[in-house]
Amino acid sequence: MQRSLENVRVLDFTRVLAGPYCTMLLADMGAEVIKIERPGAGDDTRHFGPFQNGESGYFVYLNRGKKSMALDLKNPHAITAIKELVKESDVVVENFRPGVMKKLGLDYESLKELNPSIIYTSISGFGQYGPYSQRPAYDLVAQAMGGMTSITGHPDDPPTRSGASLGDMSAALYAVYGIMVALFHRERTGEGQLIDVAMTDSIFALLENNVMRYTVDRIVPERIGSRHPISSPFDIFQAQDGHVVIAVANESLFEKLAEVMNQPELIKDKRFCLDSLRTKNETELKAIIETWLSGYTVAEAVEMISKGGIPCSPILTIRDVCEDEHTKAREMLIQVDHPMAGKMKIPGNPVKLSQTPAIIKEASPILGEHTGQVLKDVLKWDWKRLQDLEEQEV
Incomplete structure (x- = not known):
C-alpha cells in the first residue's frame, strides 16, 4: 500500500517536543525523516524518563519511524554534507531559537539558493519576527503568554498550566498543517516557501470564543473552573x-x-x-x-x-484510557519493538485514512544509526570519504 507522503524527504533538526512531534506525524504517513542529532548526546529527550532498558520512552514515542544522523553542526564538513542533503530533500524542519540556523548558514535564504523548491519550517516560542522573537520559551511560557493560563483553573486558585503541553503540541499540529499546504502549493507551482510557527500564536489560536468575548463585548474572560462560560449545565x-x-x-x-x-x-x-x-x-x-x-x-x-x-x-485516568476497549479498537495504543528497549506501547496516530492510513512499524533510531547509510545511499559518498569524516570527528 502506497503511503501519502512516500518519496517526501524531511531533514529534521528538531529536538524535545514541538518539532519532533511534527516530524513524527510526517513519518507516520510515509515521509523519510532524517533526524540530525548531536554526536554523543543526541536529542535532549534521549535523556528524559521514563526509561526501559536504559532507553527513553519519551524519545521512542516522539521519534518513531525516523532515521538518525549524528553530525557536529559546528564542523564545516558536516555543514557541507547537510547542504548536499538539502538538494535532495523536500522539507526542512527546525526549532532552534531564531537566528541560530542563520549563524550556521542553514537558514531559509541560504538553503533556497541550493534548492528553490525546499519547504523550510521554523517552530519557535514567539516566531521569527516581532518584539519577543528572541525570547526563549518552553510550553509553560507559551501557555502564559498566549492567554491560556489566565483562563485555566478555578476562580479562587492560582492560574494553572494545562495538564499537557498544548503550546508544543498545537505548534506541531499547525506546522504539519503548514507543510501539507506548502506541499500542495509546490505540487502546482514548483515553488517552496518558509513556514513560521510560534507556540504563543498557536495557543492564542486555540482560545476560540474567549478572544471574541473580548473583541466584541470587551469582556476579559477569567478562570471559571471546568464549566462553560456561556452554556449550562x-x-x-x-x-x-x-x-x-x-x-x-x-x-x-x-x-x-x-x-x-x-x-x-x-x-x-x-x-x-x-x-x-x-x-x-x-x-x-x-x-x-x-x-x-x-x-x-x-x-x-x-x-x-x-x-x-x-x-x-x-473522568478517566491515564490508566483507564490506556486499558479502555475504545482506545484499543481505535488503535490509539500501539506496540513497537525497539532494538534496545524491547517492546513498548506508545500512542498511535489519531488520523484514520481509508486509503493511505498511518503505518507505524519502526521504533525510534539509535543515535547516529543511519549516518553512513544516508550519506552513502542519498549522496552516493564512498566508504573512504565516510572514514575521513569519522577521523575528522564530524
Whole structure:
C-alpha cells in the first residue's frame, strides 16, 4: 500500500517536543525523516524518563519511524554534507531559537539558493519576527503568554498550566498543517516557501470564543473552573463515588436531561428555561443536579444520561484510557519493538485514512544509526570519504 507522503524527504533538526512531534506525524504517513542529532548526546529527550532498558520512552514515542544522523553542526564538513542533503530533500524542519540556523548558514535564504523548491519550517516560542522573537520559551511560557493560563483553573486558585503541553503540541499540529499546504502549493507551482510557527500564536489560536468575548463585548474572560462560560449545565458534577461530566449546550439537551432526572418542571422554570438563564443561575442548577446525582454511582449516572442522548462521561485516568476497549479498537495504543528497549506501547496516530492510513512499524533510531547509510545511499559518498569524516570527528 502506497503511503501519502512516500518519496517526501524531511531533514529534521528538531529536538524535545514541538518539532519532533511534527516530524513524527510526517513519518507516520510515509515521509523519510532524517533526524540530525548531536554526536554523543543526541536529542535532549534521549535523556528524559521514563526509561526501559536504559532507553527513553519519551524519545521512542516522539521519534518513531525516523532515521538518525549524528553530525557536529559546528564542523564545516558536516555543514557541507547537510547542504548536499538539502538538494535532495523536500522539507526542512527546525526549532532552534531564531537566528541560530542563520549563524550556521542553514537558514531559509541560504538553503533556497541550493534548492528553490525546499519547504523550510521554523517552530519557535514567539516566531521569527516581532518584539519577543528572541525570547526563549518552553510550553509553560507559551501557555502564559498566549492567554491560556489566565483562563485555566478555578476562580479562587492560582492560574494553572494545562495538564499537557498544548503550546508544543498545537505548534506541531499547525506546522504539519503548514507543510501539507506548502506541499500542495509546490505540487502546482514548483515553488517552496518558509513556514513560521510560534507556540504563543498557536495557543492564542486555540482560545476560540474567549478572544471574541473580548473583541466584541470587551469582556476579559477569567478562570471559571471546568464549566462553560456561556452554556449550562456544562461542567463536572459530584456523584456518589466520583465525578461525572455533563455537557448541555442547547434547549433540547436540557429537556432530555430533565426527563432523565424525572424533574420535567425544570424545563419551564424561569431560572432555567433558556441557556443564558441557566448560565446566570448556574450555581443553583448545579446544586439541583448534584442532589440528584448523590443517589447514583458514576457508572449508573453515566449509563442513564448517555441513554438519554446527552453528552456525558466519567473522568478517566491515564490508566483507564490506556486499558479502555475504545482506545484499543481505535488503535490509539500501539506496540513497537525497539532494538534496545524491547517492546513498548506508545500512542498511535489519531488520523484514520481509508486509503493511505498511518503505518507505524519502526521504533525510534539509535543515535547516529543511519549516518553512513544516508550519506552513502542519498549522496552516493564512498566508504573512504565516510572514514575521513569519522577521523575528522564530524
